[in-house]
Amino acid sequence: MFALIDCNAFFVSCERVFQPHLEKKPVIVLSSNDGCAISRSCEAKALGIPMGAPFFKIRDIVEKHNVHVFSANFSLYGDISSRVMEVLKAFSPTLEVYSIDEAFLDLSMLSHNKLFAYGCHIKKIVKKWTGIPVSVGIGPTKTLAKVANSIAKKNPLGCYALLTPEKTETLLGQISLQDIWGIGSRWSKKLNALNLTTALDLAQADPRWIRKAFNIVLAKTALELKGKACLSIGETTPPKKSLISSRSFGIPLTTFEDLREAISFHASSLAHRLRIEGHKTSLLSITVRTNPFDKKGRFYSNTQLIPLSYPSQDNAILIKAAALALEKVYREHLSYKKVGVMALNLSPENQVNPSLFTEKKGQEHSLRRREILKSIDHLNYRYGKGSLIFASEGVKVSWQPKSSWKSPSFTQNWKQLPEVS
DNA sequence: TCTGGGGTCCTAGGACCC
DNA sequence: TCTGGGGTCCTAGGACCC
Known part of the structure; x- marks a missing residue:
């Protein structure tokens, strides 16, 4: 069994941890260059601000309803994210950090009747120790854990476990294909044209046909919806490729x-x-x-x-x-x-894979370079990014992205620590 | 006026090898 | 007139994710 833990409106929640007066108020966080809304509190969602909306298109709503606006503060979010992940590690021998605000846990060591209570417990502890609200979805495959999580988001308990095939089938019949993990707008359109509209339709389709008509990725998704796990949980983060x-x-x-x-x-x-x-x-x-x-x-x-x-x-x-x-x-x-x-x-x-044409002199040169670069990194670490x-x-930086409403670096800069008076 | 950044995987086609 | 079979690597493009 897999659990998917997903932070609710993560970037907004990070801002709220340090500015509690923002609770219950509409809040959004903008992308780089103050371009689009990339995180919305549920109050902001209720005002009709869509995910990814360009800021200039929602400016009227923002002004009319006093929506609190923040420029992205990724160093803060990254820091809070690692605290959340650190807490989650305690709940399973296997944790896969899937994104800045999501992680999968392997819960196969628990018996079925304990899963739901365990999920609720995880939610409670993460909130208590980090201040971040999360939703917990549990299911027999990663894709079904994702489905469970989307239901947990609407559930007041913030936790949902998808445990029986009967319940799964009923639910999948009510979920449209584009809401399934791994199925975007292009593929769902193609699938709809072939008369497959709900998640259940895909789960019941012949995976060999899916493989032929589409590709291996979608065939795996179909099997996962059926309850057959094709995606395993990654114990270690693989090295980056780019x-x-x-x-x-x-x-x-x-x-x-x-x-x-x-x-x-x-x-x-x-x-x-x-x-x-x-x-x-x-x-x-x-x-x-x-x-x-x-x-x-x-x-x-x-x-x-x-x-x-x-x-x-x-x-x-x-x-x-x-x-x-x-x-x-x-x-x-x-x-x-x-x-x-x-x-x-x-x-x-x-x-070490020395060049055929590198002579001894070149080796010495590269050793010296390494020392110089190390010093540069050290100085920039000590005196702040961009010091050297x-x-x-260029020193004037003509292309600086817009960032008009950035919150302080509460957890990375001594001078910007929050004060209590 | 104003529309993000950082990743992954798969597939097809071309160039090359023996 | 007649021209193989089995591979790898690279790149571009397209799809997806948060």
């Missing part, structure tokens, strides 16, 4: 120099994250694009792959490669809205 750093600009940029600064910033930030994760990259990819929503301007988007001659985690190497690639995709007279850099082909940093940067990143 890293991305990208941002939309606060105001559109046009000049090559401005874009190069933004690209350099992302390349630099990737190099730093690679060192933290203990990885090197041997393939970079940069992407530039104009505003896809701009009806008047011509939409332009382009990507360039850049193989490196050897795996690296050095800011200077990544910056140079990315800036060179920018020359190939940059077009004049366009208003760019976003750029990003991706690191691919990751390998462990300690996997590469000049190519």
Whole structure:
């Protein structure tokens, strides 16, 4: 049996932990650049603010009903998330952190009649120890635990266990396909066209036919709905396969120099994250694009792959490669809205695979580089992010994303600790 | 005026190998 | 006139997730 623990309106709940006066009030958290609503309290949902709504489209509701608005504060949410996960670890030998606000637990050590009470207990303890409200869904497969969780969200107890095939069948008959984990809008449309509309329809379809007509992913979902577990619980988090750093600009940029600064910033930030994760990259990819929503301007988007001659985690190497690639995709007279850099082909940093052409001198050089980069990381850790940067990143930062309503870093910065008077 | 960021997996097609 | 079988790797694109 699996349990899925999902934090309720997670980002909003994080803000509420440190600002309790926000309880029972409509609250939303915006995405980067204050773009879209990505977390809503249930009061905000009740006002008709949809998930992912662009802020300018809901501004009227926000002003009319005094909705409290926050810019995303991801360092705070990440920190609260790890506290929640730490608490959850105590409830099962196997915990899989699925996302910033969700985790699966293996509960196969419990007998069926104890599951529901155990779920309620988990909910109570997490709330008490972290301040975060969660919902608990329990089922014989991950997909069914997800279904149970969506029911738990509407249940005043915040917990629901899907234990018998009869109950499961009745419920699946009432759930439409697009509400099932792993089935998005495209596939549900295709399935509807084939006369499959409820989760039960898919559960009763022949998985071999699904495999043929669609793919292996959907066939597994169908089996999972039937109660046959195809997805196991991951005991360890597998190493990352790619890293991305990208941002939309606060105001559109046009000049090559401005874009190069933004690209350099992302390349630099990737190099730093690679060192933290203990990885090197041997393939970079940069992407530039104009505003896809701009009806008047011509939409332009382009990507360039850049193989490196050897795996690296050095800011200077990544910056140079990315800036060179920018020359190939940059077009004049366009208003760019976003750029990003991706690191691919990751390998462990300690996997020594010296270049055929690297001489002894080169080895010494790379040792020195490693010390320099270590010092940079240390200084930025001690004096704060961005204290020491590469000049190519630019000092004025023309592309700063908007962030007008960010809460203090309550748990990461001594100067911003909440005060009690 | 104003529309996020960071990931994963699968598939098809092309280029290449012996 | 007649031209194999069995593979791998890479890339782009499409779908999905939170």
